[in-house]
Amino acid sequence: MSPADGQQRDGFPPDFLWGTATAAYQVEGAPAEDGKGRSIWDTFSHQPGRITHGDTGDVACDDYHRFADDIALASRLNAGGYRFSISWPRIQPDGRGSANPAGLAHYSRLVDTLLEHGITPMVTLYHWDLPQALQDKGGWATRDTADLFAEYAGIVAGALGDRVRKWITINEPWVIANMGYRWGEHAPGIRDAEQATATTHHLLLAHGRATAAVRAAAPAGTGRAGAAGPGGAAATEVGITLNMTHVYPADPAKPADRELAADVDAEINGVFLGPLVEGAYPARLGAEYVPGPQIARDGDFGIIQAPIDFLGVNYYAPHIVGVREDGIYRRGDTPMGRGYAVFTHPDGIPVTAMDWLVHPEGLYELLVRLRNDAPDLPLYITENGAAYDDYVNTDGTIEDTERIDYLRGHLRAAHRALTAGADLRGYFAWSLMDNFEWSHGYSKRFGLVFVDYGTQRRIPKRSAEWFADVAGNNSIPAD
Numbered sequence: 001m002s003p004a005d006g007q008q009r010d011g012f013p014p015d016f017l018w019g020t021a022t023a024a025y026q027v028e029g030a031p032a033e034d035g036k037g038r039s040i041w042d043t044f045s046h047q048p049g050r051i052t053h054g055d056t057g058d059v060a061c062d063d064y065h066r067f068a069d070d071i072a073l074a075s076r077l078n079a080g081g082y083r084f085s086i087s088w089p090r091i092q093p094d095g096r097g098s099a100n101p102a103g104l105a106h107y108s109r110l111v112d113t114l115l116e117h118g119i120t121p122m123v124t125l126y127h128w129d130l131p132q133a134l135q136d137k138g139g140w141a142t143r144d145t146a147d148l149f150a151e152y153a154g155i156v157a158g159a160l161g162d163r164v165r166k167w168i169t170i171n172e173p174w175v176i177a178n179m180g181y182r183w184g185e186h187a188p189g190i191r192d193a194e195q196a197t198a199t200t201h202h203l204l205l206a207h208g209r210a211t212a213a214v215r216a217a218a219p220a221g222t223g224r225a226g227a228a229g230p231g232g233a234a235a236t237e238v239g240i241t242l243n244m245t246h247v248y249p250a251d252p253a254k255p256a257d258r259e260l261a262a263d264v265d266a267e268i269n270g271v272f273l274g275p276l277v278e279g280a281y282p283a284r285l286g287a288e289y290v291p292g293p294q295i296a297r298d299g300d301f302g303i304i305q306a307p308i309d310f311l312g313v314n315y316y317a318p319h320i321v322g323v324r325e326d327g328i329y330r331r332g333d334t335p336m337g338r339g340y341a342v343f344t345h346p347d348g349i350p351v352t353a354m355d356w357l358v359h360p361e362g363l364y365e366l367l368v369r370l371r372n373d374a375p376d377l378p379l380y381i382t383e384n385g386a387a388y389d390d391y392v393n394t395d396g397t398i399e400d401t402e403r404i405d406y407l408r409g410h411l412r413a414a415h416r417a418l419t420a421g422a423d424l425r426g427y428f429a430w431s432l433m434d435n436f437e438w439s440h441g442y443s444k445r446f447g448l449v450f451v452d453y454g455t456q457r458r459i460p461k462r463s464a465e466w467f468a469d470v471a472g473n474n475s476i477p478a479d
């Protein structure tokens, strides 16, 4: 109950971490400043036909120069946490060798600025901007990249680990492997099933090796979540962020739909959860997704299973899948390219500007499922949010009521999952501000804060006020 207005509210646990999130290539700009090397996204975004409207991240939100103002903005949203990523080629322009001091200095200032505002930094070491020099040698399809990633992780943890306690090794390995190497829709734009499967495995290996490297390099001491570091300081926590979903059969009464849902679940969720939690790829994963013995070598699962302190979950939408055995597709079906299997968009379920389903129940199902499938692992929602076609009214306001509905629905689902026993420790809204949305360029706006790209003016949307109220009161309005 909030005494101010008498409105009923549902509270979150006392230490619940509310935050906003960004990623380096999506916000920074400054692609060649202070000795930064080229990344695969610098290359890819400049290739004709790759990105909507030919957009690139060359300027983006100019956050490389404006980070202090952007952090002040995040602080006004009552965000106690800020998740950002480090651009590997700013630290090692060619992906190997000694560190670029100017790159480290930038992120060191960023971390100090967060701490001055009382904001907990959550650092993602890899959010997709691989040094181009490493892609020239095969990128993630090459095993060496996993070793080099661990070296890079050690350098960063050595430089920032006295102040940063929360580390995410890799963001969304499924997207990297499949969008980047299987379907070519993201950098590096490769369409090769074998490379994609090798990438899946090497990303897992890179995660395991980097986890060990961060623990070894971070001066704050190690240990599983909750363990204190030297002098009672919070211990270093390391995790990985997976894009996870809940997969529903279109018709639960049809065995073919149920089988398909289980297959898709293995391809998106199980392919990473299995190795991380069980030390094996799921038995039902299709052969084309399982790396052969040349790639998955003896001892690898021991590395991949380096103990982690939390699992980061990015959740946006569920999948609803079915088999159209009659060969007749319905409105809203997207064929999967295997028989008559489709992703469906049933009537009555809203969609965002990305055409992603809005179905908060999927988040509840996922969080409750992780109670069993990732037991003992604290969870953070490291991304959740929605793109809508926002516009500025003549009075200067942005009334993004759909985004508020989206956030409210998903936070209510998260709250219900907490009540049902999910070990959820925090929630990071994607995103602090509108930014470069990968292959969609600037055409999709996910921010709580609107960015006028012509002037770089930031305008908090109505959802930013709503979020600030929720984060500031550690509670959501009851239904």
Ligand code: FCB
Pocket (backbone or CB within 6 Å): 023, 026, 171, 172, 175, 243, 314, 383, 430, 437, 438, 446
């Ligand atoms: C996720 C990415 C993030 C952002 C959102 C919308 O897949 O991790 O960078 O683009 O989607």
